[in-house]
Amino acid sequence: MMAGGLSxxxxxxxxxxxxxxxxxxxxESRVNEKCGLFVAIEYRTQVVAGINYFIKIQVSDSMYAHLRVFQSLPSENQGPSLVSYQTGKTRDDPLTYF
Structure with missing residues (x-):
């Protein structure tokens, strides 16, 4: 995988x-609701100055969301942060850059 491209x-x-x-x-803070179900289904990565993870999650029986999570370089010693998200997704929606 080349730097900048999605895996x-x-x-x-x-x-x-x-x-x-x-x-x-x-x-949950951004969407202002609690999620009983929050299961990662699949993901893609993008190498930047750290790694962007594009992750499809299941939030209910039939509802999904896409998350973009940034994980900084190990030397920065910081946990992952939610950069962006898309709600209203289905299990079949492809993970793309957003």
Whole structure:
């Protein structure tokens, strides 16, 4: 994968779910509602000065959202942060840059 380009879509891993769990409070604060379900389904990455993760999450039986989460370089010793999100997605919507 070249720097700046998006990786192929991959199934979510335990590490991606952990990242999603860490940004869940940020997401809930922005959408002003609590999510009982918050499960990472798949993701793509983009190498920048750190890594942008584009993650499809399931928030209810039939509702999905896309998150863009930034993970800084390890030397900066900071947790992941929610940069942007899109709601109203379906399981079949492709993950694209936003």
């Amino acid at each position: 192929d879509t991959r199934p979510a891993t335990k590490e991606v779910q952990h990242m999603v769990d860490q940004v869940k409070p940020q997401f």
